[in-house]
């Protein structure tokens with residue numbers, strides 16, 4: 001079934017057939033009336049490309065540098081909770097698939113597998129860790145220490161989730177974690193990333209606190225405005241992730257690609273800016289780069305790949321995007337990421 005998916009849009013209907021209704025609704029759903037969910041993908045389709053011909057594209061280089069690390073593609077796997085809900089091997093399969101596809105995997109604080117086991121499953125894979133600061137700061141400190149000990153290269157502090165969004169699809173399917181899905185770092189937090197329940201309201205002071213706990217770079221994930229991006233950089237953030245949490249939190253905020261330009265302007269090149277939300281085509285990655293992003297992340301598509309084929313499914317999804325991105329580069333007359341700027345937009 002996995003090989004029936006020739007593009008990322010093919011994955012959702014195929015995955016629906018193999019996932020439990022509860023897991024499928026959890027992954028596919030967005031907040032409120034899902035306007036932002038639709039906009040996240042639609043907004044990319046409104047941006048047009050401006051190809052140049054007869055450029056030498058005989059060798060293509062899609063690699064980028066982010067925080068001193070070389071990525072083979074401007075792509076990472078976004079943090080997502082509960083991978084064992086989607087595949088019995090859960091995060092172990094994701095880690096293997098990401099390593100095989102040579103893209104970094106951002107592990108969620110709501111992982112259903114401990115960091116040590118994930119590291120052992122794919123020792124050569126590059127991993128970052130997404131942080132939800134928990135009410136008991138000692139637990140977050142322990143998690144950061146585990147991250148450093150297991151070779152995590154960067155931390156993404158999620159700043160857009162003081163409470164979970166209004167997610168009607170989860171309410172309708174009665175979302176509840178099965179007993180077999182244990183979250184080692186969130187056990188004590190009721191309703192972590194689940195429907196409607198109170199979460200952890202952090203403030204700018206917590207950004208400083210987290211930075212003081214670690215020598216790893218700390219990126220802020222979930223920024224949509226120039227004001228917050230600028231304040232984040234002033235607070236020592238090593239990077240900004242423009243994201244509306246895959247449209248799962250506050251409905252009717254703009255598509256993340258529409259929020260990107262004002263963040264790029266405010267950050268003014270001081271730190272890398274990443275983007276996620278609705279990235280489904282190689283051309284979407286090009287558009288994000290053209291508007292100033294250093295790299296992009298995908299969420300739902302690789303989770304569908306995971307559900308359909310474990311590690312192989314995750315690898316398959318990245319392979320599709322890699323091929324599409326190389327094709328887009330060649331057809332635009334651009335041989336490397338460095339030559340992608342606003343001039344590739346019509």
Ligand SMILES: Cc1cc2nc3c(=O)[nH]c(=O)nc-3n(C[C@H](O)[C@H](O)[C@H](O)COP(=O)(O)O)c2cc1C
Nearest residue numbers: 027078079080081108158245246277278298299300
């Ligand atoms: C099922 C699911 C679970 C998620 N869990 C988390 C999480 O634990 N922490 C987090 O920061 N973001 C989480 N996200 C948001 C993703 O990191 C990312 O921002 C989003 O999925 C990108 O949009 P896309 O799905 O359109 O690619 C989750 C997204 C999904 C779909």
